[in-house]
Amino acid sequence: MKVSLFIPCTVDIMMPEIGIAAHTLLSNLGTQTIYHKEQTCCGQPLFNAGYRDQAKQVAKHFIEVFGEDECIVSPAGSCVCMVKYHYPELLEDEPAWHKRACGLADRVYELSQYIVDVLKTTDVGAKYEGKITYHESCHILRGLNISDQPKKLIAGVEGVQFVELENSTTCCGFGGEFAIGYPEISEALVRDKAANFIKSGADVLLLCEPGCLLNISGYLHRNHPQKTARHLASFLAENLKKV
Amino acid sequence: MHSHINKFMETARKELKNEQSQMFLMMVALGAPILRQIGMSSFPDITAAESYSRAIRADAIARLPELLEEFEKNAESKGAKVLWAKDAAEANKIILDIANCGGVSYVMKGKSMITEEIGLNDHLIKNGVEVFETDLGEVITQNLNLHPFHLVGPAINVPPGEISEVFLKKGIIKKASTDPVELGSGARRYLRDKFRNLQMGIVGVNMAVAETGTIINVENEGNIRLIKSSPKTLVAIMSLEKVVPTIKDAIYMTRMLTRNCTGQKITSYMTMDTGPKKPEEQDGPEELFIIILDNGRSEIYRDFKTREILKCIRCGACLNTCPVYTKIGGYPYGATYCGPVGQVLTPMLAGIESTADLYRACTLCGMCKQICPAGIDHPSLLLSYRARQIDIKNQKGKKTMQSRRENAMAGLISLGMSHGWLWNFGLKITRPLMNSLAKDGYIASIPMGAQGWFGCRDLRAIPAKTFHETWNDLPSLPESSGNTSKKEDS
């Protein structure tokens, strides 16, 4: 199986280890990974801010870069949503591009979705003795209907004990420009998320969205430096059993 | 009435620090979804129920003008007088004229957000007609001159002590009390004679049924039933989107409305009026005026994107699940409608240019869209408003220095995002700059802006190599597995 890696801007710049982890996990499962070096970003920050003309430019670049790929996988739900739902919307008035965007939409997957639903794997060969909890990011859960898959991957980790996160489906307060533009409200939300994490008694908080991770781990580092949040991919890759 | 939308964050900051507000918002956030779920669980298939109610509203809006004509015809055949009003001024004039015609010195009103939107109370009072709100929450907000805290319970957060004080002052109670039951009973006693002697009443409309010309009101308190029974003149005012095709559609929508609103399977009263009283009847209105109000909605309808806003049934479920609303409450939204419904509606009523906070203070979490029994896609609407705002800023004559700068920035960013080499190059420059601000691997503040991030969060320093730069160093799968694990793009 061949997979084209779609590495979001936040991962590329701020957290490349997530991309490396995605590559590692997929490779271990026998997937040949491709990486188009021309890729940059899906354009979501521009789109969310209202700069649709500029976002369109980026969308076209993305389609050019990924257009021929059979299967595109990304460790970020909001970016997958951007490509699947907003690219067709953005390019509605350009029929040729619109067609390509619609075709592309069917071929983009979120990482945990791909591993569980396509590769039909829930045990990636990881081991971790400890308590894990999981935050259900908005675009992953409500945008892509992905909830079972990450939880199955977590359950597939040898030795792990899963504990429920209270209000796991409540927004963490990132929202892209929201965290910067409405900081007090954002803080109130991430504070609750952190409090629920601590309350759960889990050692690590896992999630599948780089944006949420930046938000939550940034807050934890400032306020509860002993608590850790991780991207699911990084966590799995870090805890692979030594063969 | 949109009084202080421009004070969104100023008000929000106050509310975030207000213990009383925060306590109620927590109660709403925890309790309301549970109550809703319990109410919805009476449906054998909740998903099917939601699909059906969304289809009813979609159908009603798709056929809106035809249904309004059908409604008018049927209502008039039963003796109702149907009047159309283009805007707030027209509606207020119609109602004042009716009041003056009847020579009434006061009117009583059921809870009606549309009358708040058009500022009816002020208009009547200014012109010598006293207005008594009768829904307890409205009695409180009227007397304390407050905006609604919540769509459904507008004064639910107000401390009883404050209510007692103003009730004493207005003669609604004779003795101070912080007991909600005593305060409510005081309001009941105060309004009793006014109900009995009432000559003209004003109600809103939850649903107008095209098939039969019926107007439907749902309520728990009974004030609307009294207003629909006691006086000779009844005015029912509805914004034009309230119409539903059939009486059975109305019943189904009511099931969804009450469950999504308060978790109740039904309100204490559901009252359906078709025309005024018949000549031989002993009570009920001799004249029923139904005002169909536009106030910007026909423009909202003409725009294919915004048309779906009109599907809203004002249940308030979107508020209860909104992470932003449940932190700041209703006051910051500065208008009749708060929460996600306010965020999609008010910019269309008050204008995109003055309501930026309403469509930008949203994390796009999608809870509202998920729960909406009318099937509105709030996040998509808000995103479209953001785009409209940028378009307006770029229009000739509206460009400011700031909008030019912002546009240039966006252009630069999109340029970088459209060219891999430029992206990587830009990174190579920015990285050392950012990291020069890092201590122990984390950045706690940057001088060039984005202070909002750093108020409560750190940012890990940018790693030495991006994923781009790391790719070449990544290990390959052994050849014997039949694949090379990675392939470079030529």
Next chain:
Amino acid sequence: MPAKEEILGRLKSATKRQNIDRPAKPTLSEITLNRQQMIRRLESELSMRAGVLYQARDKEDALRILLDIITAEGLKSFVASSEKIHGVDIASFGSQKGLSVTIPKDLANRDSLRDAAFAADAGITSADFAVAETGTIGIIFNHNHPRLLSIAPPLHIAIMSVKDLYPVYENVMEIVFKNTKEIPSQFSFITGPSATSDIQGTEFKGMHGPKKVFVIMIMDG
């Protein structure tokens, strides 16, 4: 241009109006309830709203129950929708027991009706329907049954026949709205007493409508 033409004109000029295909209407589980189940459901739903259901064997039993309620609640004056309600002779009962029972037919005008309804301890009325789904009664208001009697007094006693008990609202709608020429000027579904939670979320009964609701369901006939 008059408002109506302008508004309708703008609405009709809207483009991209789609035909909406509705999914099949989902079934309601209540439609399979048999009579016994309906009665049980009516009772449990109504009592959850602090309403009370009495099952009377016949009209004599109904009178007995009525007397019990009157005694327990200390009621002295009433407005009643008619002299006989579902065969129960309220007028005679009233005069026998020395209670003041006002029948609307005896009232000259709207103002005396209002005075009587607002002054009475209780309103005794018929109920034309009951809906098991939510513990609800339905009343058609017309010249035989004024509106204020069941909303102005602080207590409402409704007398009905079990044969008017239905599983869901739609059953009742089919009857009340069947003939467009005969649609009542007002029809109300009533579920328990009046209530509000507008202050601090604290619920109490009897905000503007009755504080207590009693439903006497006659089982024979």
